[in-house]
Every structure is written in C-alpha cells, then in structure tokens.
Amino acid sequence: MKFICDDCGKEVSLQEGTLSWSDEGNSLRGFRITHKIDQNHSCDPQHVGYIHLWIVTGLTGFTKFTEILADYWAKGYTLNDLAGLKKALNQIGLYIWEQSKKETSN
Template sequence: MSSFICDSCGQEVSLYDGVLSWYRKGRELGNFTITHRPGKHCSGRPENNVYRDLFRVASVKGYLAFVQYLIARWSEGCVLNDFSSLKKAIAQINSHIDEGIASLLGE
C-alpha cells in the first residue's frame, strides 16, 4: 500500500498514526494537511481546528463522507482559502484508495 508523507516533518506517516486536519474560521476552510498525530512524532498543525483520523478518511466510505462534508460546507457559503493544500491531501488519499482497490482486484 502507498505510504503517506507528513506535511509537517516530511517523514512517512502510517495510516493509523496519521490525521487529516484543516482549519475552519467562520466561513473559511484551509490548510488541509496530512500529519502524524500531534505529539506522537511531530507537532502536527496546531493552527488547524478540525481533525479526522487518516485511516477513516482513507477508506472509500470515509472519503465519500469527507467529500460530503466539503459539499455541505460549500452549500452553507464556506469558501476554500487554499485549494493547493486540499488537492495535495486528496492526491495522497486517492493513491492509497486506488492501490487498495487494485490489490483487491489482483492487479
């Protein structure tokens, strides 16, 4: 399976030791990062105030719930402050899910 890279320290982070975090300030979302759990290996991103366990978000069901969360926030008028951080986090998660599906199919 693919490994995740911590946006804080640059080291590999395992599926069960990682979190996806971001901040929500009023109607603004931003700073989407994949990091180690705060205090486990590095400091994580203390400025972020919303967290999801990486192993949950990196499952198909959890990924779809995360996308649903984003759509719901956007329908409430929230704006995305930093698209590149969301794009980077989603790319890592997609790679993990794609490898898992390929493994199940024997490819």
C-alpha cells in the same frame, strides 16, 4: 505508497495520521496530512477539523469527507486552499487506487 507527514516530513501510518484543516472565519484552509500531534494549525483548536487517515482512506470515510465539504459550502464557507486540498486528495486517491489493484490481483 507511504504517507509523509506534511509537518515533520517523516512517514505517517494510517493509524497515526490525520487529514486536518482550519475552518476559522468561514474560510477553509491549511489542508494537510500529518501525525495527529503535528496538526499545528495556528488558530483556536475549536476551528480545527480533522478526519483520521484510516477512515478517510476507506470508501465510506472518503464519501463522508466529501459530505463534510458539501456541508461547509452549503453554509457559505470559502475554500482558500485549493492546492492543499488537491494535494491531500491526490495522495488519498492514489492510496485507494493501489489498494484496489492489490485486491483484484489476489
């Protein structure tokens, strides 16, 4: 499968891509997979969080991302973009699943 940039609509490679979000005002929103230059969150850059696609598509990185989310929730942040987070997780999960199938068939 290929990742498609949520901003420009073009294919985004693992090396160029990020999963990013905004954590302004104790609210998590704007989860999207884009080229790093297309993150385009309309908030102060210090409130933009991101993880590189090549990292979050590895099992260690994926686990790290769930830790990041757990830390936010422990601090009382609210998830205000369930659909965006699920869409991103579905794509990442599908990618990891496809990679694991390749490994077992070789």
